[in-house]
Amino acid sequence: MISVLKINKWAGFALAVIGFSVQAAQAPQHIDVKQYKKVEGVVVPLPNEVFGALNKLGPVNWKEYVRTEKGANFSERPRTALLLGNVIADGFIAVQAQDAPAVKDIGQRVLSLAKGIGVGASITPHAKAITEAADKRKWESVRQELDRTQSSVQGAMNELQDQKLSQLVSLGGWLRGTQILTAVVSKRFTQEGAELLHQPDLLRYFGDRLTAMPEYSVPVVESIKRALVEVRPLIDSGSKPISPEAVKKVNEITTRLDGEIVTRQ
Secondary structure, three states: OOEOOOHHHOOOEOOOOEOOOOOOOOOOOOOEHHHOOEEOOEEOOOHHHHHHHHHHHOOOOHHHHOOOOOOOOOOOHHHHHHHHHHHHHHHHHHHHOOOHHHHHHHHHHHHHHHHHOOOHHHHHHHHHHHHHHHHOOOHHHHHHHHHHHHHHHHHHHHHOOOHHHHHHHHHHHHHHHHHHHHHHHHHOOOHHHHHOOOOHHHHHHHHHHHHOOHHHOOHHHHHHHHHHHHHHHHHOOOOOOOOHHHHHHHHHHHHHHHHHHHOOO
16 A cells, blocks of 8 residues: 655654544545655554554454454464564554453463564563453553554664565565455445555555565465555545445455465465
8 A cells, every 4th residue: 555645634643643533634545655654664564553544434344354263373484474464464453452362362372473584582571461451451551562662673674684575564464454454444434544545556566566576475475466456546646536346345355365365375
């Protein structure tokens, strides 16, 4: 996802931490990748921002979107990186739903996956803080720790000169966030909600990064590369509004990809 918007249109928006507010100001029409936090040029996944924007469009039954199954672990590092981004996005969904048991499970799952790609040490304090904050129902603190977890994962990977895996973490988070965004908007379509999808620059960014990592050409990565090409014309509609049919199609594509990321094949 990504195009160009002024971030200061997000009421109460702070990139590292967001206090979600249903009474917030008008939602942005586009999201400016150039103004998002980056680590070594890597765009940080957007679930936190996406879910905050959706709340501004009206109340959402977030409990409906909490994932309860644990999922599989994988030995392939690129699949583990994609899954790690996916699970971090799940953490934001669980916080939105104020589901403490799910948040705690996700904290431990993030730690396990981070260990699988060699950055577990940087995540351990965050996993502990997430569990403690969830026990006390301190949801703002949980959000902060999820943001810090994301930053720590990517910082540790960059220190290990593993920027490509860091980009896959970003991609995994974006795909899960887009899946939920399109599910919510499809259920209660508004043009403002659909416009949150208008982010062709980010699709181009991810497509370029995937092309530059032939060493990670596992089936799920190849499937994502093909899907990004399929999604681009659906969301890059120029001056025309994004249609309900396009939103539904993007949801179908990202749901399929989500299944490929989380399921052992």
